[in-house]
C-alpha cells in the first residue's frame with residue numbers, strides 16, 4: 446500500500462468519529478470508555494478490555510450545551526457536552542473526566558446530572574507534580590481508577606494484560622515520534638496536517654490496528670527518506686491546550702511553514718515519553734504522568750513551561766512560535782503572558798492566535814498566520 450492508502454483510515458476515523466468503535470463492538474461485543482484531554486492513563490482502560498476513546502475533537506451543535514454552561518466556559522468542554530447531549534457519544538459506555546481545571550471539575554458533576562454514562566469516573570492528577578508526595582498520591586489515584594474499571598469490567602486487570610497494553614502503547618508512541626521526526630527533517634514526505642491526523646486518529650482507533658498501520662507508514666517513509674527535495678519550509682513550534690481545528694495545519698503548510706513540535710494534549714504531549722516496563726506497573730504509569738512535558742494545567746517548578754518551550758524552540762531550530770490559545774481556557778490564560786514574554790526575552794518571534802472549538806474563523810486565522818510567516822521569512826505565496 447502507498448502512503449495515502451495507509452493514512453486514509455486515520456482520516457476516516459476523524460471524519461466519522463465513533464464508527465470504528467461501533468464496528469469493534471459489533472465484532473467483539475465489548476464496551477468503550479472515553480476520556481477527556483489526555484492525562485487519563487488509558488493503558489488501564491485498554492487492559493480492562495475496553496475500547497479507549499480520546500475525545501479531542503468532533504463538531505457538535507453548541508447551542509445544546511449553551512443552555513447549561515456559563516459563557517466563559519471553554520469551547521472544548523462546551524463541545525464535549527454538546528456531543529454528549531446531541532447523541533454523538535452514544536457509542537460510549539463510560540467516560541473518565543480528568544480533573545485538570547475548574548471546568549473539568551464541574552463538568553463531571555454536570556454530565557452525571559444531565560447525561561450520565563453507565564460507567565463514569567474522574568481522574569485526579571496532583572497539581573504540583575514536582576512535590577515529593579505527588580508520586581505516592583498518584584499511585585493511589587491509579588489504584589482507585591483501576592479498581593473502578595475492574596468493577597465495571599467484572600474482572601480484575603491482570604498484571605500481564607496491563608504489561609501488554611503498556612507495551613502496545615509504548616510501541617505506538619515510539620512509531621508516532623519516529624514519523625514526527627521524519628516529518629521534521631523531510632516535511633515534503635509527510636505534511637504537518639498528515640502527521641497530526643495520525644496522532645489524533647490514533648486516539649480513537651483500535652490500538653492494535655494503529656500499531657500495524659503506523660509500522661507500515663514508518664517503513665514507507667523510511668524508504669523515501671533521502672529521495673527528492675527535503676523542503677525548505679519555515680520551522681514552527683506550536684503551543685496550546687488542544688489543537689483545534691486541524692485545518693489550521695493546512696494553512697501553515699500552505700503558508701510555507703512546517704510544525705516541528707508542540708505541547709498540545711492532542712499533539713506531542715500525547716506521544717512524548719513512554720511507560721517503563723517494570724514490576725510495579727502503576728508506579729511506572731505514575732512516573733510517566735509526572736514527567737510528561739509541561740502543560741498549563743500543572744505546576745512543575747523545576748521545569749516551567751515557558752522555559753521548556755524556549756528550549757524546545759532553540760533546540761529544534763524553530764523560526765517562530767505560534768500560540769494557538771483556546772478561548773476561555775483558564776489555565777492557558779494564566780500562562781499566556783509569561784510564555785509570550787519568555788519568547789520575547791529569548792528573541793524568538795511569537796504570535797498568539799485565539800481558537801475555538803466549532804467556532805474558529807479560519808479566514809481570520811489565515812490572515813494572522815500569513816502576516817506571521819511574512820515576518821519570519823516564509824514563502825507565503827501558497828496562502829494568498
Ligand code: SF4
Pocket residue numbers: 482519520521522545546547548549686687742771773774775776777
Ligand atoms: S484545561 Fe482548558 S481546554 Fe481543558 S477543559 Fe480546562 S479550560 Fe477547557
